[in-house]
Amino acid sequence: MRRSIDRDRIRVVAVIAALVVVAAACGNAGDDDDTAKPSSATTVVEDTAPGHSPGVTATEIKVGGLGSATGPLAPQYGPIEKGVRAYLDMVNDAGGVNGRKVTWVGFRDDATNPSQNVSQSRALVEQDKVFAIVGVAAPIFPGGEYLAQTGIPTFGWNVNDEWELGPNMFGEKGSYLDILHPGPALPFLAEQLGLTKVALLAYGVPQSADCAKGQAQRFRDFGMDVVLEDTNLPFGATDISADIQKMKDGGVQFVTTCMDPSGNTLVSRSLKRAGMNDVVQYWPNGYDQETLTQFAAEMDGVWFSSFFIPFEKASTSKGLTRYLAEMKKRYPDVDPRQEVVLAGWIDADLFVTGLKAAGENPTWEKVIAGLNKITNYTAGGIERPVDWTLRHGDSPVDCTAFIRVENGRFVPKFGSSSSPFTCFKPQSTTLSTVAPPHL
């Protein structure tokens, strides 16, 4: 018995020791070089042709999308496909790009599952052999790491950190989100409304918590009183009455959330239950018609912001008017007044812009280089300008369109007759605005 235990032990220890020795003699891929460079593509993608123009023939260019078409958050992400396809259909109807049709191979569904997000990203590159991925919208986007390393031009809804990973990653509003250092838009809003006592609510996950911490710091920078900063609500919270009580005791006038619709509606209901009807709320998401239809009572008086021209001011923007008309023509059942659908449209526009810049024989490198030269991209006058030469870093001017729900309708606020945007220097230490750029 004794002997066999010892032998067992020796064997197991030997295996572990061998592993440690082997592991000690090793490093990590990409330690010495910049993995974000397209040149590293050959190491991850084995099947692409030299020059990186897979999916391109004399008559067509293959592209596909990726995102959460099913799963718990699907309704907030899946509709991006419609925006992309409406734009590509419009382009194809007009003869395509340089004589080639843009062929849609399909929208790969990750079922809101990170593991599938990676495998579906790979499927688009290695199985479908697309030239570009147009229309990515997923709450968790680990596939971005792989896509950034392959160097394939990728276009999507910038709600994930992965968009910062490489020059081939293009978000519809730029590829950079510095949520810890936001611009002065919300302190500006509070000041305009004469509100000084502020509360911030967020879930205890980094993205949500960092958003609230960043905003709280900005409020403090401008001398406002942060009465409550709860960045630790459990995801799926069903009761926040204790926080509401603290807000009531502290005389809070303005509440900013960094949460999803469940959390936002809970805040709104809880405020009303506590009789705090005068407290002004700002929600980071929910500026879409369907949410408003469902939660008209909760959203009454709530403020939103937008990086694009509000749908209610579409008549001032040719690009937005065309978007609404094309969507109505091609997808009459889909309400186009959703940020994610518009993001898809802008992504497709950005891709086609890059494709045109790449000329007759497009390659990944040409498309990426062409796009990263553009200094003033507005998607045909739809969104605030994006300077792609700053690649994927911070923008010199931060513009926001403010919107408020009044009598069951979204109403754009501030701005001027020529522009709905209010613009700031992002790291400005005063609340003064700068002139909005011409779209």
Place this chain on the structure above:
Amino acid sequence: MDEFLRYAIPGIPVGCVYALVAVSLVLTYTTSGVFNLAFGAQAYVSAVVFYLTVVDHGWPKLPAFLVAVVVIGPLLGLLLDRGLFRWMRTAPMTVKLVSALGLLVGVPPLVNFLFGTATRLGPPSVAPDPEKLVWARYGIVQHQAITVAITVAVVIVLAAMLRFTTLGLRMRAVVESPRMVQLAGINADRVSLFAWMLSSFLVGLAGVLLAPLFANVADTNFTVLLVSAIAAGAVGRLRSIPWTLAGGVLLGVGQNVLSGYLPAGSILSIGLRPAFPFIVLVLLLLFLPGLRTRREAVDPLSVCDPPPPALAATYRDASLDRMTRIAFPAFIVAFMVVALFVVSSYWLFLLTQGIVFTIIFLSITVLTGMSGQLSLCQAAFAGVGAFTAGQLASQQGVSVLLGMVIGGAVAALVGVVVALPALRLSGLYLALATLAFGLLADNVVFPLSWVGRGNAGVSVPRPTLGSIDFTSTRSFFLLSMAVFAVCAFVVILVRKGTTGQQLAALRGSDVAAQTIGINPVRAKITVFALSAAIAGVGGALYGSLQLRVSGGDFNFFFSLVFVVLVLTTGARTVEGAVNAGMAFVLFREVLQTLQRNDNAMLWIAVGAAVLAVNAYVRHHEPRKALMEAVTAVGAFAWWLLGDGTPSLVGLQYALFGFGAVSYAKHPEGIVEWRKRESLQALMRGRNGAPTDFSADSALSGPIPAQSSVREALR
């Protein structure tokens, strides 16, 4: 005092929902011995039906409520009892628990398949004017008041029924001793059926009351119920209904009071508040006297499982052994040649994923297969390994291969910490403690920026070893195969070695094993640590394969799927884990591919028809054949009449979940069962003599000669 009340009172309504579910849990557990973890799925079904009838079809709330709660709820209970749990009355706890887990995993995707995955925004409340203030001082609105009123009424009626009616008397009697009740001429089955219907009604009610607290009806919302309701039930010692109600309410109130008094942003608030229900549950499991001993006290044999039969492989004769020795390496070589040189790089990636999942699943082979303990947090251990390797690589520049080893070690350490309660707990309570840990990791630990960084995740680079670079899928496949070989070797080594035999003895009876000098503490800690280490190494490898991992990769749901899947295919052998690993990846891919095909339902119909014929002609299983035939007809009808292909993505979980039901019939696992059958047929053909080594009972089969067992173990 007023401040305290202002924090406490708004917590009561949520507490009441916990209590409703907990009462239902207690009812089924006491009357049928099934700890029905599937209640979250049942609550979801009622909430969806209520939503569909009211919002989509415009029904008035009362008839909708009657259909969703009074009809559908008990109907589900009836189905579960008659179709499933009634046949498991005398089955071991693991069998019942795994079946319930299978339902928890399988029902929500089935509901989504049947009713579609469209958003269900704005769940309606049963209250006519839900947000109307009824007690303005404490901000209590109509929906909350109705929730409290319904709960109190239900508990009073239930308590009165149990106390004063004949049925109640019988139910209490069944709780005390089903055998005595049967002897007294009472049909315990009928009593249990009633209990199932009643408890399912309560769960349905809880689902409809809980749904409006969220912005939409989603199955994930109902997991918040899981730990809180179990903790509330534990307060009532899984027995007393009034105490369970009190437990639920106390939990709801406690959460709110903590939020009120802990300063926002303080370490205590960050650590304690979200973890509160988990901590309560674990403390109750550990320290509430009488919680763990009730059933065991009634039936002294209930903790003593017969030893599992020897593995089919041990029955092979010498010539078959020789054949295997040649065929097995040939198969491995063929597999590697096909993987490396025949399939596309994408399929090679999928196969690699399958191998990596196999490694993670080997951790279940070690723990459940050898010791019979059920852990519901293996995905969390994998996460610990992955995040350790990822953080070390990205923050400290440590090599991923070394990170994998360190990740495995850290996971082993965490495993030991989780195993410490295992010294006091076993069976069901250990499973619940690990479930609490899995949820704690998911909700509290993995979102931390120095662990998993929430949805943003941690990047885990591909490793290099000297001049060998594992960046390409091919080289990473070879690395995965090597790690798998090492892990499988360790598993087989431990199984055949002293530890494995000690665990087998402990599995039979703790007390008996101790009398022959086995130290249960050391054996249990060893197996938990080893299991966690393997999961950790697998997790780290998975991270490196994916390049980036986040908490979502190691969600507690996956822990449940892993256990259900491995136990279905076979928890005692490496082959079981391999089959589970490949099934986990390939089923998903097949469904994805089918989803993109317009005639998918026709293909499914053809496939099901083939399976039906196979089941009837080859295996002589008319019931199984009938079920498959019904599936074939349904799929064909859908293809003919339906509007395109329904959403198939995610349906693999339904298949895995419902597959777990087979665990009751084949606890050795499908792979081992099939292997046994074919070995039996082969040897029968050879020897010309009837051979039977049925796995159903260790006692009914022939006992192999001691020498051959020793031979096999060598």
